[in-house]
Amino acid sequence: MSERTAHQKVALVTGANKGIGRGAAEQLAALGMTVLIGSRDPRRGEEAAAALRAAGGDVHAVTLDVTDEASVQEAAKQVEERFGHLDVLINNAGITGSGQVSPEDAYDQVPSSVELDMVRAVFETNVFGVVAVTNAMLLLLRRSPAPRIVNVSSHAASLTITADPDGPMAALLPSAAYSPSKTALNALTVQYANELRKDRILVNAVAPGFVDTDSNNHTGFLTVAQGAAVLVRLATLDADGPTAGFFGDEGPVPW
DSSP states (O other), X not given: OOHHHHHOOEEEETTOSSHHHHHHHHHHHHTTXXXXXXXXXHHHHHHHHHHHHHTXXXXXXXXXXXXXXXXXXXXXXXXXXXXXXXXXXXXXOOOOSSSOOSGGGOGGGOTTTOOHHHHHHHHIIIIIHHHHHHHHHHHHHTTSSSOEEEEEOOGGGOHHHHTOTTSTTTTSOOOSSHHHHHHHHHHHHHXXXXXXXXXXXXXXXXXXXXXXXXXXXXXXXXXXXXXXXXXXHHHTOOTTOOOSEEEETTEEOOO
């Protein structure tokens, strides 16, 4: 392993060719990390990486489809061969299922009429994909002196918030796919954190907020940079930082 590789922090962000993932990649690169942009589409991933390199970042594209075991294992192999370790994993790749999460575009997720194939597809990416990628990268994370895992969740994952008929989520239609998948991701986050605590790997879930992205047809009121900031904050926690938590920009989010 080279001297540079031994000391250089390396971060992998899945689904990072656009949106919040790309914003997080940009901010991590600005902190001096080597950043790997995971993307299902090799061309889009390389375009995003090239743009961030042009801005001065040490950024590289990695083809990674979180729903394809062979793709996940190949990505882990590439990280192993090129860098030998991983310091930060941000599980950002996710889908809404209906394409949008705004009230007017979510009728196909109402529990009583949702198609099971949609639910399965959403869980395949938002939950099972996180298990696949995390497990594939654990060996590399254990070689880091300060490993961090950040799972990108949503305020819609909070059972406390969504159960309140007068709460901030009251305007959203009930969801049998996207919201439950993020709630499951939160539960998974706690289980990983409990297992990996002994290995000094801090694992947390993050709710970026209502960010202006494709998933809400660019109706969000937060910029990508604002949404990405909380991901980066949890990805760069000190050794005494929290684990098994759920956080937004405002602080802890209720389960």
